[in-house]
Amino acid sequence: DVKVTQSSRYLVKRTGEKVFLECVQDMDHENMFWYRQDPGLGLRLIYFSYDVKMKEKGDIPEGYSVSREKKERFSLILESASTNQTSMYLCASTPDRDLPWAFFGQGTRLTVV
């Protein structure tokens, strides 16, 4: 089974802190994604990556950055956390361009106080 693992299930951070969310997949997938999920808004794409060191902005990249130094790991960085970034963050991966269905991690519930 494909496994997508997010480093934390719950995080509480203070406003202004730099926050790192880590995601690891174990199936050599090319594509990795970060979404945030908010009630009534569905999942909104923050950033995605289709190869090591390659990234593209999603629909809501402001206030976030990403890093993909190794194929299996995709990190989401909140440069200076704000209360409006309180949300559920979901990481996903897809095998490649021709196999586009995604496998999701369990999510990280981030609260910024």
Next chain:
Amino acid sequence: AQSVTQLDSHVSVSEGTPVLLRCNYSSSYSPSLFWYVQHPNKGLQLLLKYTSAATLVKGINGFEAEFKKSETSFHLTKPSAHMSDAAEYFCVVRILTGGGNKLTFGTGTQLKVEL
């Protein structure tokens, strides 16, 4: 731009009656479409996928969806609802980018199943 619209934010059915969750897509080329399900406090699970093969797609747990190009729709159906089907359902379209795939989600439909 490619997108999906889920026409109902909440659907309520009685156990044993049919389920219909509606999704319309917008795409300038033949799309790949998916339905995902999220049970309370659980991760997202792929329910079924359409990738330009048969237009009627069967998924897990008795769900199916029909791709209708003329109506730009990809509605999810099940003949008989079960209590365990209560969850949130997301319609998703795949967008090809220069480097890879981008998956765009609808806003979700909350399915409630009553006795």
